[in-house]
Amino acid sequence: MKRTKKERQQLLCDTIEQNPFVTDEQLASQFGVSVQTIRLDRMELSIPELRERIKDVASRNYENEVKSLPLDEVIGEIIDIELDQRAISIFDVRTEHVFQRNGIARGHHLFAQANSLAVAVINDELALTVKSNVVFLKPVKLGDRVVTKALVRGQHNEKNRTYIDVVSTVNNSTVFKGEFEMYRTKGVGEENETSN
Amino acid sequence: MKRTKKERQQLLCDTIEQNPFVTDEQLASQFGVSVQTIRLDRMELSIPELRERIKDVASRNYENEVKSLPLDEVIGEIIDIELDQRAISIFDVRTEHVFQRNGIARGHHLFAQANSLAVAVINDELALTVKSNVVFLKPVKLGDRVVTKALVRGQHNEKNRTYIDVVSTVNNSTVFKGEFEMYRTKGVGEENETSN
Incomplete structure (x- = not known):
């Protein structure tokens, strides 16, 4: 059963929200589409690429949060x-x-x-x-x-x-x-x- | 019961042979004598001090012996x-x-x-x-x-x-x-x- 583009994009959002570390290659293989399609989907949905997503979370400051060690x-x-x-x-x-x-x-x-x-x-x-x-x-x-x-x-x-x-x-x-x-x-x- | 010097020195040899890492302080406390006495015993017996004993074993070359990693x-x-x-x-x-x-x-x-x-x-x-x-x-x-x-x-x-x-x-x-x-x-x- 082929998903509509809308269904796929909804699923893409959900998947990335659940696992921000998923790569475009994994998404492509999961949805049975090309990596290029995933990239276009991400662009349309304004979801940054994996590297940017990781930088984004990593740049948050946990210095004041962690107590037990610097x-x-x-x-x-x-x-x-x-x-x-x-x-x-x-x-x-x-x-x-x-x-x-x-x-x-x-x-x-x-x-x-x-x-x-x-x-x-x-x-x-x-x-x-x-x-x-x-x-x-x-x-x-x-x-x-x-x-x-x-x-x-x-x-x-x-x-x-x-x-x-x-x-x-x-x-x-x-x-x-x-x-x-x-x-x-x-x-x-x-x-x-x-x-x- | 106080040991004779001969008994103590024999025991000293045995102890260091069993545990080359024992310190003079530990030996002194074990035998109930001063650290100075242990040092003199070692000199008479030609047993090098701990640091030298460790250097001695450490300088042996295990490079050809260990197989699983450099x-x-x-x-x-x-x-x-x-x-x-x-x-x-x-x-x-x-x-x-x-x-x-x-x-x-x-x-x-x-x-x-x-x-x-x-x-x-x-x-x-x-x-x-x-x-x-x-x-x-x-x-x-x-x-x-x-x-x-x-x-x-x-x-x-x-x-x-x-x-x-x-x-x-x-x-x-x-x-x-x-x-x-x-x-x-x-x-x-x-x-x-x-x-x-």
Whole structure:
């Protein structure tokens, strides 16, 4: 069943809204049209290209939002965050992140992106990793853009713990998963002690 | 019960042989004597000081020994290795490895040292991390020397897997533990394909 142009453009809007990181190539293959058609659709709808969409979200300032560490200590770039709820970062795999021999990203860089996002999402001045279970599902290659999402799964106020699930994807395919148990100084909803 | 000098010196030799990273301060406290006494004992026994002992092991060349990655890709310095059996590395925590705010070492650097040692110990041209469970037991601080030991715990030749336990210590106190499940291209004892 061929979609009308109007239907396709509506679907395009919805898809990009749900996943701002989708490429024109992925959209073309999903809708069974050419990449050129997608580009024309985007122009008609005034949707910027992927690179611009990413720059746009990335340029938003999270410096005052993240509590647990300075933003420049986050590995990857935070593009969305809701403290104690969820966070997203992107990380571009460059030469210095891969094994020289095979161009596969080294595990500790994926771990670093996930771990620092788990720290960043916590609404506390101090957050330390206690435990972590991680799985490397697919090799990540030089040039890949890793999109990592952290989701706060649970909380144990008496033990000062926050439990976070992290999933990293490349082109919507899961490459890495991690569970992080984090220590924090105060529970969610507890008041900050203010120093007057 | 006070030991004779001869007994103490014998014990000193044994202790340093078992743990070349023990400091004079630790030995003094262990034997209930002054640091000066330990230094004199070492001189009489011609045992170099800790710094020299470490330099000595570190200067040995493992370049031809490690198969799975070039030595400069190992995080930390390998000071002992027996392929498919065990390996030891040391890692000095410097400013670039700690959180600016509190001087605590960032988790991914400890992970990186452990993970790259788990890669290095494997006697194969390719070794990739599949899974990893890690625990951060004590904060590691700026200036700490982390001694990490990897021990090959098991092997599954059909699945091309090697299981490795890693323990990191600072001043003989455990700071980090990890289990690593590694993928390799061939099982232990299987022949390398030689290209003639």
